[in-house]
Amino acid sequence: MRKGQQREMARWRWLLADQLGPHFLDDDAQRVLLVESRTLFAARPVHRQKAHLILSALRHRAAELGDRARLVRADTFRTALTDLGEPAEVVHPSSRAALAFARTVDGLAVLPPRGFVTDRADFAAWADTRRGRLRMADFYRYARDRHDVLRDLPAPAGRSRRRPPTDVPPPPPIVEDDIDAAVRRDLDRWQAEGIRFVGRDAPRRYPATHAEAQARLAHFLDHRLSAYADSEGVLSDADGLLAHSVLSSSFNLGLLDPEPAIRAAERAGRAGTAPAAAVHRFVRGLFGWREFLWQLYWYFDPRFRGADWLAATRPLPEWFDRLDADAVEARCLADVLAGVRDTGWAHQTARLTVLANYGLQRGWRAAELADWFRRSFVDGTDWVMNATVIGMSQYADLARIDTRPWAFDGGHLDRIGDHCGGCRYEPKQVLGDDACPYTGGFEAFLHRNRERLAGDPRLAADLAARTDPQRRDAVLAQEEKRADEAP
Ligand SMILES: Cc1cc2nc3c(=O)[nH]c(=O)nc-3n(C[C@H](O)[C@H](O)[C@H](O)COP(=O)(O)OP(=O)(O)OC[C@H]3O[C@@H](n4cnc5c(N)ncnc54)[C@H](O)[C@@H]3O)c2cc1C
Numbered sequence: 001m002r003k004g005q006q007r008e009m010a011r012w013r014w015l016l017a018d019q020l021g022p023h024f025l026d027d028d029a030q031r032v033l034l035v036e037s038r039t040l041f042a043a044r045p046v047h048r049q050k051a052h053l054i055l056s057a058l059r060h061r062a063a064e065l066g067d068r069a070r071l072v073r074a075d076t077f078r079t080a081l082t083d084l085g086e087p088a089e090v091v092h093p094s095s096r097a098a099l100a101f102a103r104t105v106d107g108l109a110v111l112p113p114r115g116f117v118t119d120r121a122d123f124a125a126w127a128d129t130r131r132g133r134l135r136m137a138d139f140y141r142y143a144r145d146r147h148d149v150l151r152d153l154p155a156p157a158g159r160s161r162r163r164p165p166t167d168v169p170p171p172p173p174i175v176e177d178d179i180d181a182a183v184r185r186d187l188d189r190w191q192a193e194g195i196r197f198v199g200r201d202a203p204r205r206y207p208a209t210h211a212e213a214q215a216r217l218a219h220f221l222d223h224r225l226s227a228y229a230d231s232e233g234v235l236s237d238a239d240g241l242l243a244h245s246v247l248s249s250s251f252n253l254g255l256l257d258p259e260p261a262i263r264a265a266e267r268a269g270r271a272g273t274a275p276a277a278a279v280h281r282f283v284r285g286l287f288g289w290r291e292f293l294w295q296l297y298w299y300f301d302p303r304f305r306g307a308d309w310l311a312a313t314r315p316l317p318e319w320f321d322r323l324d325a326d327a328v329e330a331r332c333l334a335d336v337l338a339g340v341r342d343t344g345w346a347h348q349t350a351r352l353t354v355l356a357n358y359g360l361q362r363g364w365r366a367a368e369l370a371d372w373f374r375r376s377f378v379d380g381t382d383w384v385m386n387a388t389v390i391g392m393s394q395y396a397d398l399a400r401i402d403t404r405p406w407a408f409d410g411g412h413l414d415r416i417g418d419h420c421g422g423c424r425y426e427p428k429q430v431l432g433d434d435a436c437p438y439t440g441g442f443e444a445f446l447h448r449n450r451e452r453l454a455g456d457p458r459l460a461a462d463l464a465a466r467t468d469p470q471r472r473d474a475v476l477a478q479e480e481k482r483a484d485e486a487p
């Protein structure tokens with residue numbers, strides 16, 4: 001072994017709280033620094049269950065690594081690294097802020113990113129050829145080819161049915177241990193001392209170790225993946241999980257490496273234990289969307305975060321900010337918001353059509369909404385927010401990423417879900433006491449943004465059907481009046 005290599009091996013590996021799986025280490029001897037900082041939670045409030053998950057995962061990792069690991073409780077990362085007094089290295093952090101910090105620490109080497117399949121330079125080379133038109137579907141096609149993903153499993157044509165799957169076995173429960181009990185005691189104490197969290201505490205539902213996450217993934221592939229395609233684009237009053245994997249926090253904490261998960265799903269498809277449609281949908285999310293968003297975060301100028309093409313200027317109302325689902329009568333929104341409050345998670349369709357759509361219709365500030373998603377969800381992370389919330393869901397980037405604003409009225413929500421039957425509002429009604437907030441909100445959104453949206457062919461029919469000035473004034477006045485109230 002060369003001298004230089006020995007020196008590299010002697011460095012401590014500082015593992016961030018989203019780098020906790022085995023693929024963030026090179027060998028079984030490496031010394032590991034883990035840092036727990038209460039100050040970070042005080043500075044940026046997050047969901048109580050997210051705080052629990054992060055602390056539990058850090059402490060479980062320290063326990064797994066035993067004598068090789070040093071778990072430091074410090075006010076700041078800088079203090080912890082200075083006190084270490086030896087050279088250290090860190091895998092490329094997942095946020096611009098953390099990367100900028102790492103580059104200011106003397107003697108801290110920054111290694112290339114891990115936990116993603118695609119490569120930054122390769123993405124940039126691809127994106128540079130797109131002349132500003134960046135579509136996930138184009139990237140996904142390119143990346144599948146490049147990484148030989150799903151090439152021998154043809155995708156079936158056509159969409160899946162719009163009916164939620166039934167009888168899907170739930171993910172196996174997590175069994176809490178002494179580490180979780182200690183985390184809960186600490187968080188209770190911190191809260192009593194004034195640190196603010198959002199959402200409610202509950203027994204831990206999400207994996208905090210690689211082993212727990214692997215077990216969840218195996219269960220998903222064996223028992224839930226087959227119903228996955230039917231879960232896409234639907235909402236269910238009775239079942240908030242459907243056949244989703246609920247593994248996003250495991251991927252984002254770095255407990256699971258996506259590439260083996262993608263290959264395992266491929267194998268399930270080839271072996272016929274899961275239908276090709278389900279495998280394609282799952283891989284499209286994990287390999288297509290997840291990689292695309294990660295690469296866009298680094299590809300775009302950081303100022304993307306401030307994009308505001310729709311001039312959305314309203315602050316988030318307090319009831320939404322506090323996840324006050326009990327204040328909401330609109331059944332779909334109350335149900336999804338209660339899920340976020342109680343579990344820190346909702347599936348893609350609920351996030352897009354119920355939560356983000358509500359903000360888009362009312363002109364909430366996109367960056368504030370992005371921060372709300374980051375703090376309220378156990379998987380909430382800055383690199384997803386830019387393209388997903390600011391770009392796709394709030395259309396603040398003028399279609400740089402997506403092709404149309406994801407605005408939906410109550411009629412659409414009624415078609416994809418089963419909440420409307422038991423709701424006090426009428427999904428098709430635009431005006432009056434029973435007007436569905438999503439239907440009135442959709443129309444007000446079109447009126448407010450008519451000039452900006454005029455060139456969008458996919459909204460042309462919606463805009464053309466709503467030209468009566470008297471009705472426009474009535475809708476705008478109604479929606480202005482109820483803009484900040486819980487619906
Ligand atoms: C407004 C909004 C905010 C979102 N915020 C986040 C976030 O902070 N963190 C986050 O990880 N995802 C976010 N997503 C994407 C997606 O909703 C979640 O990844 C997914 O719902 C997590 O549930 P799951 O693990 O059951 O996913 P599944 O449906 O089982 O998908 C499997 C995995 O694929 C990946 N994936 C699937 N779809 C997407 C997608 N559209 N974008 C990125 N990854 C995807 C995830 O890692 C996920 O765990 C957001 C989506 C929207 C519309």
Ligand code: SF4
Pocket residue numbers: 330331332333409410411413414419420421423424425426427436437438439
């Ligand atoms: S009527 Fe409107 S508010 Fe009520 S559940 Fe349906 S879409 Fe939601």
